Amino acid sequence: MIAENRTTKVVTTMETIDSIPTPALVINAATVRCNLKRMADYAGEHKLALRPHTKTHKSIQLARMQLELGATGLTVAKAGEAQVMAQTGADILLAYPPVDRARSDAVAQLAKKHTVRVALDSLTAAKAISSAANSAQSTVGVLVDIDAGLHRTGVQSPAAALALAQDVQRLAGLRLDGLFFYPGHVWLTGDERIAALEKVDAILRETLDLWRKSGLEARIVSGGSTPTAVDSHRVTCGNEIRPGTYVFNDINCVAAKCATLEDCAARIVCTVVSDAVPGQVVLDAGTKTLTSDKCGPAPDSGHGFIKEFPQAKITKLTEEHGQTDITQCSRAPRIGERVNVIPNHICPCVNLQDAVWWEETDGSLHKWSVDARGKLS
Amino acid sequence: MIAENRTTKVVTTMETIDSIPTPALVINAATVRCNLKRMADYAGEHKLALRPHTKTHKSIQLARMQLELGATGLTVAKAGEAQVMAQTGADILLAYPPVDRARSDAVAQLAKKHTVRVALDSLTAAKAISSAANSAQSTVGVLVDIDAGLHRTGVQSPAAALALAQDVQRLAGLRLDGLFFYPGHVWLTGDERIAALEKVDAILRETLDLWRKSGLEARIVSGGSTPTAVDSHRVTCGNEIRPGTYVFNDINCVAAKCATLEDCAARIVCTVVSDAVPGQVVLDAGTKTLTSDKCGPAPDSGHGFIKEFPQAKITKLTEEHGQTDITQCSRAPRIGERVNVIPNHICPCVNLQDAVWWEETDGSLHKWSVDARGKLS
Numbered sequence: 068m069i070a071e072n073r074t075t076k077v078v079t080t081m082e083t084i085d086s087i088p089t090p091a092l093v094i095n096a097a098t099v100r101c102n103l104k105r106m107a108d109y110a111g112e113h114k115l116a117l118r119p120h121t122k123t124h125k126s127i128q129l130a131r132m133q134l135e136l137g138a139t140g141l142t143v144a145k146a147g148e149a150q151v152m153a154q155t156g157a158d159i160l161l162a163y164p165p166v167d168r169a170r171s172d173a174v175a176q177l178a179k180k181h182t183v184r185v186a187l188d189s190l191t192a193a194k195a196i197s198s199a200a201n202s203a204q205s206t207v208g209v210l211v212d213i214d215a216g217l218h219r220t221g222v223q224s225p226a227a228a229l230a231l232a233q234d235v236q237r238l239a240g241l242r243l244d245g246l247f248f249y250p251g252h253v254w255l256t257g258d259e260r261i262a263a264l265e266k267v268d269a270i271l272r273e274t275l276d277l278w279r280k281s282g283l284e285a286r287i288v289s290g291g292s293t294p295t296a297v298d299s300h301r302v303t304c305g306n307e308i309r310p311g312t313y314v315f316n317d318i319n320c321v322a323a324k325c326a327t328l329e330d331c332a333a334r335i336v337c338t339v340v341s342d343a344v345p346g347q348v349v350l351d352a353g354t355k356t357l358t359s360d361k362c363g364p365a366p367d368s369g370h371g372f373i374k375e376f377p378q379a380k381i382t383k384l385t386e387e388h389g390q391t392d393i394t395q396c397s398r399a400p401r402i403g404e405r406v407n408v409i410p411n412h413i414c415p416c417v418n419l420q421d422a423v424w425w426e427e428t429d430g431s432l433h434k435w436s437v438d439a440r441g442k443l444s
Numbered sequence: 445m446i447a448e449n450r451t452t453k454v455v456t457t458m459e460t461i462d463s464i465p466t467p468a469l470v471i472n473a474a475t476v477r478c479n480l481k482r483m484a485d486y487a488g489e490h491k492l493a494l495r496p497h498t499k500t501h502k503s504i505q506l507a508r509m510q511l512e513l514g515a516t517g518l519t520v521a522k523a524g525e526a527q528v529m530a531q532t533g534a535d536i537l538l539a540y541p542p543v544d545r546a547r548s549d550a551v552a553q554l555a556k557k558h559t560v561r562v563a564l565d566s567l568t569a570a571k572a573i574s575s576a577a578n579s580a581q582s583t584v585g586v587l588v589d590i591d592a593g594l595h596r597t598g599v600q601s602p603a604a605a606l607a608l609a610q611d612v613q614r615l616a617g618l619r620l621d622g623l624f625f626y627p628g629h630v631w632l633t634g635d636e637r638i639a640a641l642e643k644v645d646a647i648l649r650e651t652l653d654l655w656r657k658s659g660l661e662a663r664i665v666s667g668g669s670t671p672t673a674v675d676s677h678r679v680t681c682g683n684e685i686r687p688g689t690y691v692f693n694d695i696n697c698v699a700a701k702c703a704t705l706e707d708c709a710a711r712i713v714c715t716v717v718s719d720a721v722p723g724q725v726v727l728d729a730g731t732k733t734l735t736s737d738k739c740g741p742a743p744d745s746g747h748g749f750i751k752e753f754p755q756a757k758i759t760k761l762t763e764e765h766g767q768t769d770i771t772q773c774s775r776a777p778r779i780g781e782r783v784n785v786i787p788n789h790i791c792p793c794v795n796l797q798d799a800v801w802w803e804e805t806d807g808s809l810h811k812w813s814v815d816a817r818g819k820l821s
Contacts, residue, residue, distance in 0.1 A: 088546035088821035122763060144764045163764060166780050167715045167728075169465035188720040191779045212720075219765055220718040220726055338544045341597040343565040343589075343604075349597055351544075354792055356820060359736035386499060386791060387521045387540060388596055402568045403543050414763060415731055418796075421818050441798050443733060444465035 074154060075128035076436035077425075087432065089338040089405065090352040092416060092423040094435075098332035099129070099314060106296065106313050107136040113300040118142050118160055118289065120311030121152050123414045125439035126423075129314060130155050140182075142309045146173035147442025149183065158182035160289070162247070162309065164192040164212070164220065168199075169444050174207060175199035175240070184208035184287075186247035188220050193235050200240025209235045210247035210289055213274060215267045217251055225274035232283050245287035246271060250302065253294040253323050253363060264301040271304040294323045317413040318372050322364035333423075334374065334407040335416065337389065342402045350381070350389035352408060356419060357384060360412035371408040376400060381408070451531060452505035453813035454802075464809065466715040466782065467729040469793060469800040471812075475709035476506070476691060483673065483690050484513040490677040495519050495537055495666065497688030498529050500791045502816035503800075506691060507532050517559075519686045523550035524819025526560065535559035537666070539624070539686065541569040541589070541597065545576070546821050551584055552576035552617070561585035561664075563624035565597050570612050577617025586612045587624035587666055590651060592644045594628055602651035609660050622664030623648060627679065630671040630700050630740060641678040648681040671700040694790040695749050699741035710800075711751065711784040712793065714766065719779045727758070727766035729785060733796060734761060737789035748785040753777060758785070 084093065110117035116139040121130050130141055130152055140158040143149045149159045150173065164187040165171045174196060177183050185207060187193055193209065200207050213228045214221030222228050228246065235243045248271065252263045267290070275285055291299050291308025293316075299308045312320060315333040320326035335356055341349035352371075362368045370381040370389065378395040389408075393399050400406060410416045417423065418440055425433040461470065487494035493516040498507050507518055507529055517535040520526045526536045527550065541564040542548045551573060554560050562584060564570055570586065577584050590605045591598030599605050605623065612620045625648065629640045644667070652662055668676050668685025670693075676685045689697060692710040697703035712733055718726035729748075739745045747758040747766065755772040766785075770776050777783060787793045794800065795817055802810040 086545075089544065090820055164717045166717050167466065168463075188718055189779050192717075195780075214721065218721045218724070219760075219762070219767055220720055222720050223722070340541045340543050340569075341565055343597055343599050344591065344595045345600070347595070351821075354735065354737065355795055358731065359738075360731065361736075383596075385596070390596055402566050403572075418732055419818065420820070441796065443467050443797070444728075 075126055075438055077128070078434040080432060080434060082432050084336065084426070084432065085405065087336065087424060089336050090356040091336045092420045093334055093336050094315065094423055094425050095332045096425055096427045098330065102313055102316065102330060102332060103133060103136050106310060109297055110308060111137065115299055115305065116307040118307055118309050119314065120162065120309050121148065121439065123311040123417065124314050125417055125437045126435060127151065127154055127438045128435060130157070139307070142311070145442045145444060146170040147444060148439040149174065149177055151439040151442065153177055153181045159184070160210070160309070161185040164188060166192040166195050168195070171195040171199035175203035175205050178205035178207045179203055182208065184210055184244055186210045186212045188212040188222050188231070190231065190234050193231070193238055193241060197238035197240045206240055206242050208242045208244040210245050210287060211235065212247045213270065215248040215250045215270070215290065216263060217249055219249065221248065225270060225277050228274045229277045229281060232278055233281065236283060243283060245285035245289065246274060248290045249292065250290045250295050251292040253292070256324065260295065260298060261301055264295065264298055268302045268304055271302065275304060293320060294325045297325070312414060315413045318362050318368070318409055318411045319364070322362050322368070328372070328409065331409045333413050334409050335371070337406050337408055339400045339402050339404045339406065342399065346392060346394045348391050348393055348400050348402070350391055350406065350408070351387065352389045353384045353387045355386045356416065357389065357408065357410050358412060358415045358419070359384060360415060362411040371410045374407040374409065376406060452503055452815055454505070455811040457809060457811060459809050461713065461803070461809065462782065464713065464801060466713050467733040468713045469797045470711055470713050471692065471800055471802050472709045473802060473804045475707065479690055479693060479707060479709060480510060480513050483687060486674055487685060488514065492676055492682065493684040495684055495686050496691065497539065497686050498525065498816065500688040500794065501691050502794055502814045503812060504528065504531055504815045505812060507534070516684070519688070522819045522821060523547040524821060525816040526551065526554055528816040528819065530554055530558045536561070537587070537686070538562040541565060543569040543572050545572070548572040548576035549580070552580035552582050555582035555584045556580055559585065561587055561621055563587045563589045565589040565599050565608070567608065567611050570608070570615055570618060574615035574617045583617055583619050585619045585621040587622050587664060588612065589624045590647065592625040592627045592647070592667065593640060594626055596626065598625065602647060602654050605651045606654045606658060609655055610658065613660060620660060622662035622666065623651060625667045626669065627667045627672050628669040630669070633701065637672065637675060638678055641672065641675055645679045645681055648679065652681060670697060671702045674702070689791060692790045695739050695745070695786055695788045696741070699739050699745070705749070705786065708786045710790050711786050712748070714783050714785055716777045716779050716781045716783065719776065723769060723771045725768050725770055725777050725779070727768055727783065727785070728764065729766045730761045730764045732763045733793065734766065734785065734787050735789060735792045735796070736761060737792060739788040748787045751784040751786065753783065
């Protein structure tokens with residue numbers, strides 16, 4: 068893999084919101100600016116470094132907006148995304164363990180010219196990157212991934228985090244930079260969430276104490292997902308947050324009460340293509356546009372929210388058809404009519420688009436390439 | 445939209461199955477050839493025209509293989525796919541109602557040089573295409589979509605099918621070619637399925653009688669999905685089938701008993717990237733590779749089948765992580781190890797790849813572009 072030198076391709080057109088081919092992913096500029104500023108303000112207030120996860124927008128242009136508002140760097144999931152986002156000049160955190168040759172080599176190559184860090188939870192990954200960094204004659208920063216209770220990745224105890232940190236410290240080409248955790252406790256609210264985050268804080272504190280006693284330093288302690296982002300200051304050991312979805316928000320965020328419908332910046336403009344079946348219309352957005360992702364906190368709520376028809380329910384998706392129950396609507400959507408759908412989960416929807424429409428406050432539409440779309444490895 | 449003149453980009457590499465970057469979608473050539481031949485033989489035996497739905501492979505090269513085996517033409521879901529698949533020279537059926545300007549114009553433009561048909565269930569769609577065809581000075585063939593019991597699209601009665609056919613007959617730029625139905629009764633098996641298909645046959649027969657009495661002819665009566673494809677001869681009125689998934693098959697097909705695991709030609713080669721959490725490994729394939737599509741007939745069976753670890757269960761997907769329960773496995777997959785996953789639903793997985801790997805019988809790997817990927821409108 069070779070880093071490509073590219074930027075967001077922007078095409079400004081005379082198209083209007085009523086003429087763009089559907090299904091179209093449209094992003095409201097004013098809402099994005101509000102969302103970005105709100106999170107930047109929160110991070111500033113609590114003296115937390117903000118390293119947005121770019122998986123949501125996959126856009127160099129949007130990453131630049133985040134950096135202009137003070138983001139300390141960027142987060143990515145895959146090596147291919149790192150190559151794209153490094154074009155901003157920002158330093159990059161790969162929030163994913165590059166255990167294999169292709170990813171390790173890509174990361175190590177990128178580290179020759181950029182500050183690159185990876186999160187990992189195994190000696191296998193540490194050795195793979197060390198070997199690649201030695202070949203590339205570069206140095207890769209490492210954050211040790213510790214499980215914050217989601218049981219997806221991460222070492223299982225402070226002692227295991229110490230052992231892995233000592234391994235990293237020993238391996239050439241690596242620089243131990245700190246700790247990494249993923250506090251995506253989206254299913255918890257109120258006091259239960261606070262309690263969970265305080266428990267995470269206790270584990271981190273114990274780990275940092277162990278490191279300190281062994282002469283190891285953690286300059287970065289990085290956590291934060293969008294649903295729990297504004298509770299990040301409860302994890303007093305943390306000094307960096309990595310929310311992603313906050314740039315656009317979605318129905319998951321609304322259901323998790325970390326955003327309102329008005330905070331949802333991205334929508335799918337759809338066309339009603341069939342009304343043949345009584346009590347139903349079919350939208351031209353199926354799983355190839357909306358994905359099959361259900362709303363996490365409300366899995367029976369359907370496949371997105373139709374702004375013009377809040378009583379409608381998108382009950383069933385196939386690849387290109389969105390079957391919508393309209394029996395509760397005060398009027399039936401007409402065939403050919405356009406409606407705006409806020410997806411359950413916006414991140415994978417963006418990945419399905421070659422380009423999105425950026426809708427400025429003056430109503431003008433600008434087609435933006437999705438720069439890091441489809442980067443799998 | 446302007447038709448692009450393109451073909452499948454094929455890159456032959458020295459990569460091996462152990463060196464390609466993961467997650468990778470690999471297609472076994474021998475299995476594809478068997479699958480294509482089996483369906484072509486069935487269609488030939490029952491004198492049914494075979495018009496494969498190309499949504500599954502989205503590949504000009506694979507479409508050509510289907511045509512070489514006697515396919516009468518190709519089926520697509522979107523106008524953008526029609527533009528790509530028309531490069532084969534085959535005639536094209538758009539199995540989707542183009543009610544809007546962008547789709548209608550694209551179809552009408554394409555019909556200037558190619559035989560193009562559309563399936564529709566509304567006067568709105570018929571008028572839209574008629575208007576576009578008049579502007580383009582072309583003629584578009586029309587199949588009237590009648591609901592075969594799935595209640596997705598399709599007019600609701602033989603009488604409604606007659607009324608719409610008469611409208612089509614009247615509108616300039618349209619040519620009434622026949623009837624269209626979608627017999628995807630995948631949840632029915634055995635006698636129940638046969639009974640359902642016989643019911644469909646009765647509705648079609650009643651419709652065709654009405655048409656005949658009104659002087660209308662249906663040269664094409666087009667049905668067929670992969671799960672019910674080999675029962676198509678039970679619909680005695682039908683003379684064309686449009687299966688798609690049969691080219692690759694998937695876990696949905698295996699669960700629906702229309703394919704065996706050995707008939708599954710496409711797999712995702714994944715890498716184990718974490719084993720930190722006891723009883724679990726994490727694969728580098730999440731929803732961005734496998735999609736969130738569950739197995740229709742067995743929704744609790746997990747997110748795909750790991751060939752090397754049939755006792756493992758991919759229990760939870762996030763975008764880039766496949767959390768896999770390995771507590772029932774006789775040995776644990778090692779971190780860094782590659783495993784092969786057959787997806788629940790292969791069609792949307794192909795759409796997530798810029799290119800797939802074609803694995804020839806000699807083991808050589810050829811990277812094929814996914815020509816019609818991401819065509820949304």
